[in-house]
Amino acid sequence: MTIEELYQKYRGHILLLCKRYVRDPQDAEDVAQSVFIKAWRSLNKFEEQSGHFTWLYRIGVNECLNHLKRHRREMVEFEESHWPIDSNGEFSAIERRELWNRIRSALNRKERMIIFLVAIEGLSMVEVAQVTGVSRQALYKKWNRIKMKVRMKVRGAV
Numbered sequence: 414m415t416i417e418e419l420y421q422k423y424r425g426h427i428l429l430l431c432k433r434y435v436r437d438p439q440d441a442e443d444v445a446q447s448v449f450i451k452a453w454r455s456l457n458k459f460e461e462q463s464g465h466f467t468w469l470y471r472i473g474v475n476e477c478l479n480h481l482k483r484h485r486r487e488m489v490e491f492e493e494s495h496w497p498i499d500s501n502g503e504f505s506a507i508e509r510r511e512l513w514n515r516i517r518s519a520l521n522r523k524e525r526m527i528i529f530l531v532a533i534e535g536l537s538m539v540e541v542a543q544v545t546g547v548s549r550q551a552l553y554k555k556w557n558r559i560k561m562k563v564r565m566k567v568r569g570a571v
Contacts, residue, residue, distance in 0.1 A: 416453040419465055424449075426466070427473045433529070434477035444480050448473045463543045470536075471544045474526070516566045524559050531556070 427448050431441035451472050459468060517525060523545070530541045538556065542549045 414465060416449065416456055419452060419456075419469065420449050423466060423469050427469055430470065430473045430534070431477055433533070434474075435480055440480065440484075444476050445473070448476050451476065467540050467543045470540070471546070474530075474544055478526075512566065516563055519562050519566055520559065524555065524562075527552070527555060527559060 424445070428441065428445045431444040431448070432438065435441045435444055448469065452469055459465075463471075520528070527541060527545065530536045530544060531538070536544065538552055539549060541547075542552045545552070547555065
C-alpha cells in the first residue's frame, strides 16, 4: 500500500486519535501530519506482522505522547460517559464526576492510555498490545489490575 492510500484510508482515524489526546484542533492536525510523515519515512521498513491500521495507530499514540511531553500537558481527558462506572444508577451526576476523577487519579498514564484504547477506541486487546508495545500476557495482567483498581474505587464510594 502506498502512503497516499494509507493517508486516504486512515486519515480520519488518526486525526480523531490526535484530537482526543492533544485536544487542541490545530495541534492535533500537526501531530496527525507528523504521523504520516513518520509512516512515509519508514514505509519500506514496515513488516506485515501487524496491519497498517495498528502500525499507524502505534505511531499516532507515540507522536501524541511525545507532543504532550514536549508541551507538558496531561494525557487525554475522557468522559465517564464513554466508560460507564455506574451502570446501576447509584450515584448522582456530581458523585459520578467525583468518582471518575478519583479513578483517573488512581491510574497512571499507561493505565489511562489502555482504558482509552480499549473502552473508548474499541481496540481489541491484541491491537492494544501492538499499539502500546506490551506483550499480550502483560497487557491482560495490566487490564485486570486496572479493573481491580476501578472496582475498589467504586466500592469505596458506595
